[in-house]
Amino acid sequence: MASKVMTNNAAASGVMAEAVSDAEIVAQFKQRDCWGLYTSVDLKGCDPASIRDAEKIHQFVIELCNLIDMKRFGEPQIIHFGPNERVAGFSMTQLIETSLVSGHFANETNAAYLDIFSCKEYEPSKAAEFCKDFFGAQSATYQVLFRD
Numbered sequence: 001m002a003s004k005v006m007t008n009n010a011a012a013s014g015v016m017a018e019a020v021s022d023a024e025i026v027a028q029f030k031q032r033d034c035w036g037l038y039t040s041v042d043l044k045g046c047d048p049a050s051i052r053d054a055e056k057i058h059q060f061v062i063e064l065c066n067l068i069d070m071k072r073f074g075e076p077q078i079i080h081f082g083p084n085e086r087v088a089g090f091s092m093t094q095l096i097e098t099s100l101v102s103g104h105f106a107n108e109t110n111a112a113y114l115d116i117f118s119c120k121e122y123e124p125s126k127a128a129e130f131c132k133d134f135f136g137a138q139s140a141t142y143q144v145l146f147r148d
Contacts, residue, residue: 022123022126025144026123029121030121032146032148034146034147034148035119035147036118036119036146037117037119037122037124037144037146037147038115038144038147039115039116039122039124039127039128039144039145040114040115040143041112041116041131041132041141041142042112042113042114042140042141043111043112043114043131043132043135044109044110044137044138045110045111045138045139046112046137046138047110047135048107048110050136051089051135052090054080054090057076057090057092057103058078060131060134060135061076061092061094061101063130064101064116064130065094067126068118068127069120069122070096070101070118070120071096072094072095072096072097073096073097074095076093077093078090078091078092079091086106086108087104087106087108088106088107089104089106091104092105098119098120099117099119101114101115101116101117102114102115103115112135112137114131117147124142124144125142128140128142
């Protein structure tokens, strides 16, 4: 799975770092005393049935939060909408005690765009791999950003 790790300094200069292990990301997060950890996961070639099923997306949110040890705050919002076929699909948000998990599922392209943001550390590649497997994606990329 392709990954990119970007720190705030690298983002400002437009430079991307090479792939970094989850252990290194968590260690740097703690060492820098970052305010938050953000992971953006892009899935392509998802199983069409899984991204068009609100109950399946609900199950995904619960399992993802359990996997990364995040306490959900309330129930996820899962709504199907879109002004045209290019962007039509379910969107979801799940508040967590340390911030938010969100995503959009694009019906036309069978793609998913997921975001995990938390002021508590978690393992980004583990989360991204879970997302890929859960939705049966053919490919996945993810990026990590430290919020200072």
